[in-house]
Structure formats: C-alpha cells, structure tokens
Amino acid sequence: MISSAPPTRGLGPLRPLRRAFYARSSLEVAPDLLGRLLVRRTEEGEPLVARIVECEAYREDDPASHSFRGRTPRNAVMFGPPGHLYVYFTYGMHYCMNVVTGTEGAGSAVLLRAAEPLRGLDRMAAARGVHDPRRLCTGPARLTQAFGIARAQDGIDVTRPDALFIAPGTLADASAIQAAPRVGIRVATEQPWRFFVRDDPFVSAPRPLRARRGG
DNA sequence: CGTTGGATTGGCT
C-alpha cells in the first residue's frame, strides 16, 4: 500500500506560485490560473485545496473594473504590487476575491469565480452550510465563503506559503480553455474576459446548479 | 447628507 490518499489526481507541490507569475497582464494570468490549486492554510487541520476552473480578468481601462475610476480605500489593493489578494464586499452580504496582477500602480486583477474542491470538503461544507460538492466553490462568493476569506484577508500576499496561496497544480489543456463574456456586469459585456475549463461541472453557469428536468 | 445600485446567491412563482 503506497498511499491512502483519496483517488484524485496528484496535487503536486503545495507551494506558492512566484510573484513573476502575477506580474503580467490580467488577460495572460487569468487563463494561466485554470487548473492551478487554491490552498488555504488555517491554524487547524490540513489545508483546504481546490482546483481553479473559472476566473475573470479586470483592468484599469475597463469600465467593468473596480479600478476604472481610480484608487479608493476599497480598491487600494488593486493598485498595489501583484501577487496580493483583493477582497471586496458586495450586495450587502458577499465577499469575492481577486489576485492582483500586472505592475504596481496598474489596477488590474483576476476574480476567482469557481473551483473544484479537492481537500477539506468537510470544513468547506461547514463554512457554507451545504454539502453538495458542486455548491461549495462554484461561484465567486461561494468560493470565498468556503475558504473562509473575508475583509481580514484583503491585501494578503499570496506568494507566501501562509494563509492563502495558489500552487502550480496542472495547467488545464489549452484546448479545454474557453473564453466568454464576464458574468454579472452591466458594461463592457462585449469583452470575452471570463475564462473557464470547458465542460467542467464545477464551472458556474449564470444560473448554476438548478434542478433540470431530465438532467 | 441622501440616493443608488452592485464582479451574488438562494428561495419562491
């Protein structure tokens, strides 16, 4: 018996991608995040791990971006150095998380929208209040809630092997990466800056996970 | 200082 690990793919090394990974255009970083592993370390237990399957690029010349109208206290982290976490609160109840990209002062980031939970599903379920694996990390606010990310994590450095980072995992096949318009925005809807793994069941649809007749 | 609406989700019709 070599291993008692669950029968998933090997995770590879759980160490952070370096800052150079993030120091590129959000349009380059976003598709390069698909298949990577989001890793959450807390004081207790093994780390939470999920495979990123969907994200969206935002940039400063982009009317849909929080950074479009300049720096404010809320979006300040977006204008800082790459490789930091930008967490924002919205709709009075939800947090969403981005990784800052590009050069310091640019104001670009990638919104993490959905992931396939791989480790620590029980604790994700406890944080979310549901158990269906497809409802744990499928959607930006769900992902953030499952990972215990909130205002306190705004600005943390994701190139450190601390609270939250992204490990190399296995980049999704280029042939499986699909681009489409971003979700939930009212402007710049013509830009295909949402990137996701085609046919992956953990990608969020505009109305995901509703019971479908015969489905 | 008042108003508006949001990079969402879950529940009901």
Place this chain on the structure above:
DNA sequence: GCCAATCCAACGC
C-alpha cells in the same frame, strides 16, 4: 423568471 437580502462605496447636491 423574479426578487429580497443587507451593507456600503460612489456620486450628486
């Protein structure tokens, strides 16, 4: 398909 939940940033006066 529709809408409430529930806070607060952004903006106009």
